[in-house]
Amino acid sequence: MTGIVYKSTGSWYTVKSENGDFIECRIKGKFRMKGIKSTNPIAVGDVVDFELDETSDTVTGVIHNIHERKNYIVRKSVNLSHQMHIIASNLDYVFLLITINNPPTTFNFIDRFLVTAEAYGIETILVFNKIDTLKDEVLDDQLYMQYVYQQIGYKCLRVSAAEGKGIDELKELMIGKTTMFSGHSGVGKSTLVNAMEPTLHLKTKTISEQSMQGQHTTTFAEMYDLSFGAKIIDTPGIKGFGIVDMEKSEISGYFPEFFKLKDQCKFNNCLHKDEPKCAVKEALEKDEISWTRYNSYLKILEGDEDHYRTDDYANERAESDENRNKQS
Numbered sequence: 001m002t003g004i005v006y007k008s009t010g011s012w013y014t015v016k017s018e019n020g021d022f023i024e025c026r027i028k029g030k031f032r033m034k035g036i037k038s039t040n041p042i043a044v045g046d047v048v049d050f051e052l053d054e055t056s057d058t059v060t061g062v063i064h065n066i067h068e069r070k071n072y073i074v075r076k077s078v079n080l081s082h083q084m085h086i087i088a089s090n091l092d093y094v095f096l097l098i099t100i101n102n103p104p105t106t107f108n109f110i111d112r113f114l115v116t117a118e119a120y121g122i123e124t125i126l127v128f129n130k131i132d133t134l135k136d137e138v139l140d141d142q143l144y145m146q147y148v149y150q151q152i153g154y155k156c157l158r159v160s161a162a163e164g165k166g167i168d169e170l171k172e173l174m175i176g177k178t179t180m181f182s183g184h185s186g187v188g189k190s191t192l193v194n195a196m197e198p199t200l201h202l203k204t205k206t207i208s209e210q211s212m213q214g215q216h217t218t219t220f221a222e223m224y225d226l227s228f229g230a231k232i233i234d235t236p237g238i239k240g241f242g243i244v245d246m247e248k249s250e251i252s253g254y255f256p257e258f259f260k261l262k263d264q265c266k267f268n269n270c271l272h273k274d275e276p277k278c279a280v281k282e283a284l285e286k287d288e289i290s291w292t293r294y295n296s297y298l299k300i301l302e303g304d305e306d307h308y309r310t311d312d313y314a315n316e317r318a319e320s321d322e323n324r325n326k327q328s
């Protein structure tokens with residue numbers, strides 16, 4: 001039998017078979033994907049072959065084969081830094097949910113996410129949630145952040161899961177697709193799924209829990225079939241986005257606005273750092289490339305892998321200004 005993995009809790013996988021039944025499955029023996037060293041051999045979104053387990057009283061299954069993935073997205077495992085964790089596979093898009101201050105989402109975090117998504121060939125759409133709460137400087141910050149990413153060509157949406165704003169446009173993009181919601185804990189991923197499909201009643205953070213930092217309301221990635229013909233994967237919030245090891249020379253290729261200029265740099269192996277006649281740095285000085293993006297690039301280039309856990313927005317702004325002043 002063949003099915004799609006809808007949920008994974010570690011040792012058990014919920015698989016939806018072709019005839020629509022949900023079956024709890026285990027894995028047979030060792031399961032190693034070639035070329036991938038990951039903490040989870042099978043992820044939500046995987047297409048698998050399985051057999052029903054006759055020896056068990058309840059109906060369970062055993063997965064014995066995984067179909068080749070169209071794509072997948074990974075991040076560095078939090079505990080085992082040399083391993084990666086496959087977040088989900090076979091995606092049409094990823095929606096990265098962003099809130100400005102509750103909780104804060106930094107440029108650095110977004111850029112790390114985007115670099116990985118670019119590297120793994122997954123289109124990301126930025127979704128600014130909680131727009132009902134924005135005013136004054138926070139609203140300016142949001143509009144500026146959106147401007148930075150729109151300039152580069154990333155599609156951006158503004159929504160309010162709480163008030164149902166912008167939901168129709170989002171739904172439109174999701175019809176017939178498999179997509180995933182990602183972003184920090186508390187940005188409203190599950191609330192947004194509920195806003196699109198109120199009958200699901202996914203668990204979301206209550207008012208009394210809102211001040212509790214670091215508490216994840218959603219604990220496992222899970223896929224849902226939505227009534228308007230979409231599949232959505234709701235995921236647990238991520239704290240820092242660890243980038244799986246990349247060659248230094250490869251990183252700038254995942255910044256689309258740098259990539260476009262690369263042929264105009266004097267050296268064809270230019271890292272856009274200290275080299276003379278670098279088109280990226282020239283564009284930066286003319287403010288055609290955003291300093292926040294360049295800073296993120298430098299950090300990834302330096303392999304400052306501890307940094308991503310301690311980001312904050314104010315620091316980031318200050319750092320960005322400091323670098324700009326140094327340069328001019």
Ligand SMILES: Nc1nc2c(ncn2[C@@H]2O[C@H](COP(=O)(O)OP(=O)(O)OP(=O)(O)O)[C@@H](O)[C@H]2O)c(=O)[nH]1
Nearest residue numbers: 130161162186187188189190191204205217218237
């Ligand atoms: N004002 C406002 N609050 C929102 C909006 N969307 C979500 N919230 C609130 O934000 C809190 C967090 O929402 P969740 O949906 O639990 O967040 P999550 O991203 O699923 O979090 P994790 O499951 O921990 O990753 C809840 O109290 C929601 O009511 C919004 O558009 N506006």
Ligand SMILES: [Mg+2]
Nearest residue numbers: 189190217218
């Ligand atoms: Mg959630």
Ligand SMILES: [Zn+2]
Nearest residue numbers: 265270272278
């Ligand atoms: Zn260059």
